[in-house]
Amino acid sequence: MTVEAHTISVLVDNEPGILARVVGLFSGRGYNIESLTVAETDAKQNLSRITIVTRGTPMVIEQIKAQLDRLVPVHRVRDLTVEGPHIERELALVKVKGVGEKRVEALRLADVFRASVVDAKTDSFVFEVTGNSDKVQTFIGLMQSLGLVDVGRTGIVAMSRGGEAL
Amino acid sequence: MKAEESVTTGADLLVKAMIDEDVEVVFGYPGGAVLPIYDSIFKQNRLRHILVRHEQAAVHAAEGYARSTGKVGVVLVTSGPGATNAVTGLTDALMDSIPIVCLTGQVPTHLIGNDAFQEADTTGITRPCTKHNYLVKDVGDLARVLHEAFYVARTGRPGPVVIDLPKDVLMAKHEYRPPKKPVQHKSYRPQVKPELKRIEQAVEMIAAAKRPVIYSGGGVINSGPKASKLLQQFARMTGFPITNTLMGLGAYPASDKQFIGMLGMHGTYEANLAMHGCDLLLNIGARFDDRITGRIAAFSPGSKKIHIDIDPSSINKNVRVDLPIVGDVAHVLEDLIRVWKARQPKLDQKALKAWWAQIDTWRGRDCLAYKQVGDVIKPQYALERLYHHIKDRDAYITTEVGQHQMWAAQFLKFEEPNRWLTSGGLGTMGYGFPAAIGAQIAHPEALVIDVAGEASILMNIQELSTAAQYRLPVKIFILNNQYMGMVRQWQELLHGGRYSESYMESLPDFVRLAEAFGAVGLRAHSTAELDGVIQEMIATPKPVIADILVDKNENCFPMIPSGAAHNEMLLGPEDKAAKPVSEEGMVLV
Numbered sequence: 001m002t003v004e005a006h007t008i009s010v011l012v013d014n015e016p017g018i019l020a021r022v023v024g025l026f027s028g029r030g031y032n033i034e035s036l037t038v039a040e041t042d043a044k045q046n047l048s049r050i051t052i053v054t055r056g057t058p059m060v061i062e063q064i065k066a067q068l069d070r071l072v073p074v075h076r077v078r079d080l081t082v083e084g085p086h087i088e089r090e091l092a093l094v095k096v097k098g099v100g101e102k103r104v105e106a107l108r109l110a111d112v113f114r115a116s117v118v119d120a121k122t123d124s125f126v127f128e129v130t131g132n133s134d135k136v137q138t139f140i141g142l143m144q145s146l147g148l149v150d151v152g153r154t155g156i157v158a159m160s161r162g163g164e165a166l
Numbered sequence: 167m168k169a170e171e172s173v174t175t176g177a178d179l180l181v182k183a184m185i186d187e188d189v190e191v192v193f194g195y196p197g198g199a200v201l202p203i204y205d206s207i208f209k210q211n212r213l214r215h216i217l218v219r220h221e222q223a224a225v226h227a228a229e230g231y232a233r234s235t236g237k238v239g240v241v242l243v244t245s246g247p248g249a250t251n252a253v254t255g256l257t258d259a260l261m262d263s264i265p266i267v268c269l270t271g272q273v274p275t276h277l278i279g280n281d282a283f284q285e286a287d288t289t290g291i292t293r294p295c296t297k298h299n300y301l302v303k304d305v306g307d308l309a310r311v312l313h314e315a316f317y318v319a320r321t322g323r324p325g326p327v328v329i330d331l332p333k334d335v336l337m338a339k340h341e342y343r344p345p346k347k348p349v350q351h352k353s354y355r356p357q358v359k360p361e362l363k364r365i366e367q368a369v370e371m372i373a374a375a376k377r378p379v380i381y382s383g384g385g386v387i388n389s390g391p392k393a394s395k396l397l398q399q400f401a402r403m404t405g406f407p408i409t410n411t412l413m414g415l416g417a418y419p420a421s422d423k424q425f426i427g428m429l430g431m432h433g434t435y436e437a438n439l440a441m442h443g444c445d446l447l448l449n450i451g452a453r454f455d456d457r458i459t460g461r462i463a464a465f466s467p468g469s470k471k472i473h474i475d476i477d478p479s480s481i482n483k484n485v486r487v488d489l490p491i492v493g494d495v496a497h498v499l500e501d502l503i504r505v506w507k508a509r510q511p512k513l514d515q516k517a518l519k520a521w522w523a524q525i526d527t528w529r530g531r532d533c534l535a536y537k538q539v540g541d542v543i544k545p546q547y548a549l550e551r552l553y554h555h556i557k558d559r560d561a562y563i564t565t566e567v568g569q570h571q572m573w574a575a576q577f578l579k580f581e582e583p584n585r586w587l588t589s590g591g592l593g594t595m596g597y598g599f600p601a602a603i604g605a606q607i608a609h610p611e612a613l614v615i616d617v618a619g620e621a622s623i624l625m626n627i628q629e630l631s632t633a634a635q636y637r638l639p640v641k642i643f644i645l646n647n648q649y650m651g652m653v654r655q656w657q658e659l660l661h662g663g664r665y666s667e668s669y670m671e672s673l674p675d676f677v678r679l680a681e682a683f684g685a686v687g688l689r690a691h692s693t694a695e696l697d698g699v700i701q702e703m704i705a706t707p708k709p710v711i712a713d714i715l716v717d718k719n720e721n722c723f724p725m726i727p728s729g730a731a732h733n734e735m736l737l738g739p740e741d742k743a744a745k746p747v748s749e750e751g752m753v754l755v
């Protein structure tokens with residue numbers, strides 16, 4: 001059976017241990033996590049949203065969703081990949097060190113990728129780039145030869161298109 | 167009560183909340199972190215505490231209590247080693263879907279994380295072996311958490327819930343207000359009622375079946391006695407053959423002619439061949455465990471499959487099914503029967519008759535046959551005689567794990583649910599005796615027997631002291647083959663007869679061991695002594711160990727070797743050479 005990547009959104013109670021429950025479920029059952037993001041999204045109701053990118057056969061993906069849904073503090077599990085069009089975004093901070101021609105080229109490419117400069121020294125830049133993972137990856141790849149020294153990536157957050165909430 | 171005593175502490179509040187949950191008995195073991203709870207227990211007499219001799223046994227006893235009553239079993243242990251000792255029991259309850267609430271002590275909140283004395287990360291350790299767990303850091307949350315824990319443990323697919331209780335929270339002052347019923351959880355809402363559309367689809371599939379089989383499991387027991395009644399009604403209505411898993415025994419009366427015995431690795435020839443050859447497989451509250459399916463690729467290859475289960479994660483986990491129905495067994499069967507009656511579909515009686523004729527020829531193989539020759543007791547014979555003496559009593563049977571467990575499943579017949587208590591999913595040696603204690607506490611007048619192996623019983627033998635203290639007339643019926651028989655059997659069949667470390671050297675004298683604990687010890691060496699020992703065991707109003715010396719070399723058949731298919735089962739010793747175990751099979755457990 002074919003292995004496919006799925007992006008899953010999970011709405012959970014923001015309580016201690018919730019992330020450990022989710023991560024423990026993946027490691028304990030041998031599922032893999034390609035990307036994981038989590039943050040509180042509704043302070044009043046104390047809810048967090050977890051976005052997970054995982055891989056598996058259709059049967060395994062179905063299991064993953066059922067297992068997530070079984071966790072007591074989980075409110076909702078949505079498979080964005082099967083539920084239709086959705087947006088995925090990732091943010092990266094990319095530090096590039098260099099002078100002269102390389103520095104100019106880095107700045108020029110940043111402009112092409114609409115990455116913004118969030119820190120500048122005479123011999124370094126920190127760029128902030130946002131987009132889908134491919135774009136972020138391509139940008140980082142291009143910086144490799146231009147003095148890349150450090151990368152931080154957020155992992156993917158995702159949302160369905162249209163008016164409906166999770 | 168004196169004025170200063172009426173001020174409620176966290177611990178008092180817990181006890182009151184448990185009484186509101188209709189808890190009658192708690193199985194536990196004290197220690198520093200839970201002393202406030204023990205103090206609260208001391209000050210009242212509604213809640214009974216049973217002092218076990220090891221925390222693992224506390225959980226198994228609570229499991230025995232829960233499985234034999236349908237109620238939640240309650241455990242109380244201290245922090246650190248108390249909690250870690252409970253882990254095996256919790257895992258056992260998780261695997262077998264047994265509702266348990268386990269209260270664990272914890273060091274005071276300000277010391278958490280400091281490697282304080284008897285500190286363990288209990289919620290961390292028990293996260294993968296509970297249905298849910300809580301660490302209560304504020305006494306104001308205590309009552310809500312406790313009631314929620316009972317709700318989570320008992321509803322949906324039942325399971326163990328741990329509440330970790332820092333000592334300062336137990337000692338903090340707080341008022342208790344009884345909960346508003348019913349508890350509503352904000353994110354946890356198990357689906358109990360099935361979708362009607364699926365019931366209608368099921369009726370169509372069932373009506374079209376030519377070679378059907380009902381495969382029902384522990385979920386029927388979890389659903390309650392009403393589910394068993396409905397299962398019987400449904401089976402009668404259709405006339406379909408029915409098999410039970412190890413966990414489902416008793417959900418359908420074993421004496422009924424539609425019952426074709428247990429299925430799976432040590433199930434009957436007729437049950438397994440019916441599973442293999444059927445065109446409709448109706449799974450009711452079972453989970454396609456690997457002990458049932460054998461090699462997945464060869465499992466019931468020609469059938470349409472319907473799966474009724476309350477837990478969506480049980481569906482399509484191991485075996486892909488054609489029609490999943492999420493819901494509680496009793497609710498689903500009720501709907502199924504109602505829709506069936508309304509539609510009055512015509513079954514293909516001719517095909518069903520031919521199918522039954524086929525099943526009857528399989529039955530004719532008499533796959534459980536054994537030969538009792540000479541005076542060395544065959545374990546099967548011991549169980550047949552035991553059954554003979556208990557069949558007219560409403561007995562509760564628990565088991566340890568091993569060959570004796572499988573023989574008990576094959577040779578003891580259960581007519582009602584909640585009478586058969588065994589560790590199926592985890593296969594925990596040491597489960598049976600404490601579980602029997604729990605069942606006996608719940609049913610003081612009943613005959614409760616732990617069918618044991620001489621190896622397993624040593625894993626929680628200290629509980630003889632508990633049985634003696636509470637004058638529990640639990641019977642331990644040891645099929646003593648001087649081997650870890652199940653291990654020896656696998657070594658014989660799969661490892662060239664190299665009996666590495668499976669012989670039980672230096673066994674105690676079980677008769678004198680019983681006496682040392684104030685129990686009664688009996689022994690049968692030969693067939694001639696067997697009936698007398700069984701009768702005396704039953705007649706003795708005290709805890710008894712009956713040490714039944716049985717044939718050391720007997721193997722448990724039928725057997726589907728790991729990695730094999732249902733139609734490749736071994737029926738007896740003669741079969742084994744003809745069907746060597748595959749390499750893929752060797753790596754399986």
Ligand SMILES: Cc1cc2nc3c(=O)[nH]c(=O)nc-3n(C[C@H](O)[C@H](O)[C@H](O)COP(=O)(O)OP(=O)(O)OC[C@H]3O[C@@H](n4cnc5c(N)ncnc54)[C@H](O)[C@@H]3O)c2cc1C
Nearest residue numbers: 383384385388411412413430431432453476495590591593
């Ligand atoms: C040495 C040894 C040998 C074994 N050999 C065999 C063997 O030969 N044959 C055999 O059958 N087993 C055998 N077992 C046991 C086996 O390992 C499994 O424990 C057992 O088969 C599982 O039973 P079950 O499918 O009924 O599921 P259970 O573990 O009882 O699970 C119940 C299922 O029902 C669902 N459920 C729970 N409550 C409800 C409800 N209210 N409504 C609807 N669904 C519900 C649950 O979600 C779950 O999917 C053996 C065990 C040992 C230790």
Ligand SMILES: Cc1ncc(C[n+]2csc(CCOP(=O)(O)OP(=O)(O)O)c2C)c(N)n1
Nearest residue numbers: 568569570595619620621622649650651652
């Ligand atoms: C706690 C635990 N440890 C190890 C095992 C593996 N195991 C399964 S059956 C068995 C032997 C049981 O021997 P005994 O109790 O004498 O029963 P018999 O098979 O001889 O009837 C062992 C060691 C287990 N199931 N549980």
Ligand SMILES: [Mg+2]
Nearest residue numbers: 619620649651
């Ligand atoms: Mg033995």
